[in-house]
Amino acid sequence: MVTVANKAGLEGISAGESAICQIDEEKGGLQYRGYRVEDLAEQASFEEVAYLLLMGELPSHQELQAWKRELDYAGFLPDPIPQVLRLVPATAHLMDTLRTGVSLLGMMDSEANNPSFEANVHKATRLIARLPLILSLACQSKQDKHQPISAGTCAENLLYLLTGTRDKAKAKELEVSLILYAEHEFNASTFAARVTASTWADLYGGVTSAIATLKGPSHGGANEAVAEMLVKIERPEKAKAWVLAALDRKERVMGFGHRVLKLEDPRSVIMKRRAKALSENMGEMRWYEMAEIMDQTMQEEKGLLPNLDFYTAVVYLLLKLPIKTYTPIFVTSRVAGWCAHIIEQQANNRIMRPRATYIGPPTREYLPIQHRSSRGTIGPGISPPDDPVLN
Numbered sequence: 520m521v522t523v524a525n526k527a528g529l530e531g532i533s534a535g536e537s538a539i540c541q542i543d544e545e546k547g548g549l550q551y552r553g554y555r556v557e558d559l560a561e562q563a564s565f566e567e568v569a570y571l572l573l574m575g576e577l578p579s580h581q582e583l584q585a586w587k588r589e590l591d592y593a594g595f596l597p598d599p600i601p602q603v604l605r606l607v608p609a610t611a612h613l614m615d616t617l618r619t620g621v622s623l624l625g626m627m628d629s630e631a632n633n634p635s636f637e638a639n640v641h642k643a644t645r646l647i648a649r650l651p652l653i654l655s656l657a658c659q660s661k662q663d664k665h666q667p668i669s670a671g672t673c674a675e676n677l678l679y680l681l682t683g684t685r686d687k688a689k690a691k692e693l694e695v696s697l698i699l700y701a702e703h704e705f706n707a708s709t710f711a712a713r714v715t716a717s718t719w720a721d722l723y724g725g726v727t728s729a730i731a732t733l734k735g736p737s738h739g740g741a742n743e744a745v746a747e748m749l750v751k752i753e754r755p756e757k758a759k760a761w762v763l764a765a766l767d768r769k770e771r772v773m774g775f776g777h778r779v780l781k782l783e784d785p786r787s788v789i790m791k792r793r794a795k796a797l798s799e800n801m802g803e804m805r806w807y808e809m810a811e812i813m814d815q816t817m818q819e820e821k822g823l824l825p826n827l828d829f830y831t832a833v834v835y836l837l838l839k840l841p842i843k844t845y846t847p848i849f850v851t852s853r854v855a856g857w858c859a860h861i862i863e864q865q866a867n868n869r870i871m872r873p874r875a876t877y878i879g880p881p882t883r884e885y886l887p888i889q890h891r892s893s894r895g896t897i898g899p900g901i902s903p904p905d906d907p908v909l910n
């Protein structure tokens with residue numbers, strides 16, 4: 520057995536082959552199916568990039584139009600999904616609502632258990648069209664209901680659904696972030712999706728595993744944490760002292776560091792440039808100035824560079840997107856990458872079943888309960904629930 524126990528978090532371990540995304544800091548930076556993310560972010564649409572991830576090639580004009588029609592056609596939530604989601608408590612985390620929404624979509628889809636390439640692409644298309652609708656339904660009151668813009672792009676629709684704003688230039692900023700969020704090799708959520716898919720569980724199961732995994736603050740949750748931090752800091756003059764105090768307390772400053780990208784996150788470079796230009800265009804420099812000071816302080820103090828989440832939070836604050844939607848927005852984009860990985864996994868599948876290096880007690884004799892002495896604790900600290908619903 521090959522042992523990787525000394526590699527906490529499987530750092531640096533290749534867990535399989537993939538033709539979807541290449542991260543090579545020394546050679547080409549970050550590429551989706553051989554295309555540099557810099558080129559895709561500046562020149563492609565999110566729809567083209569999602570198509571590239573799923574199908575392996577950039578679409579022709581005709582192919583793109585046909586796929587956009589499919590996305591438009593799928594752009595509604597079948598009954599009773601809206602009715603069921605309206606029963607979700609208002610206090611629910613939006614990521615949990617998205618996860619539940621995807622489960623419901625799976626239950627309603629007659630193709631759910633068909634693992635063919637064609638069926639999986641159809642399901643991926645429906646998810647890309649419908650996740651923004653689940654998100655908008657989850658965060659709107661009944662009075663404040665937006666429908667998708669007819670023939671709008673994914674980014675235009677998302678901006679409109681979440682803020683009521685119709686603005687092509689602002690939608691382009693959101694679109695760049697969607698392109699950069701769409702895929703990143705064997706990150707934790709994608710790996711979770713592939714493990715699920717490797718059992719021949721259906722695509723919806725893979726995506727729900729992925730959403731649950733992305734929620735964590737060490738992964739997708741970081742973009743919301745960055746915005747909350749910027750709001751708390753309030754003014755550029757306070758930014759440096761805030762970072763120094765956080766580091767003194769040995770806290771992690773959200774939006775910095777990356778398991779794989781140790782030199783520079785090319786996505787962050789792009790978002791920094793976009794955040795600066797957008798701040799200048801809007802005449803609102805406060806968030807950007809604050810972020811730049813924090814960035815510089817983190818480099819000086821820890822040698823750590825910002826990741827994609829850091830300057831994306833500046834752009835999202837400027838676009839007036841509600842902070843609680845940031846990680847769910849990440850879902851609406853990364854779903855393209857997750858589905859591409861599920862399709863790739865099932866095209867050449869073997870169930871993922873690694874081994875563990877056992878570090879527990881050695882073999883011991885079973886003692887009947889009447890012969891065991893008490894260790895002074897009662898169970899694992901279980902107390903009856905307060906909530907009568909749970910009783």
Ligand SMILES: CC(C)(COP(=O)(O)OP(=O)(O)OC[C@H]1O[C@@H](n2cnc3c(N)ncnc32)[C@H](O)[C@@H]1OP(=O)(O)O)[C@@H](O)C(=O)NCCC(=O)NCCS
Pocket residue numbers: 528736737738739741770771772773774775776777778779821823826827828
């Ligand atoms: C992304 C992340 C989870 C990578 O973790 P990792 O590869 O396991 O890195 P480690 O946890 O081993 O950190 C290595 C060192 O850098 C420090 N470090 C890493 N990220 C840090 C951060 N954001 N703020 C302060 N210190 C940080 C650690 O404290 C550690 O220092 P030490 O060696 O003195 O103990 C980590 O950098 C992090 O928590 N970042 C903040 C959350 C975030 O932005 N996530 C989005 C990722 S795209």
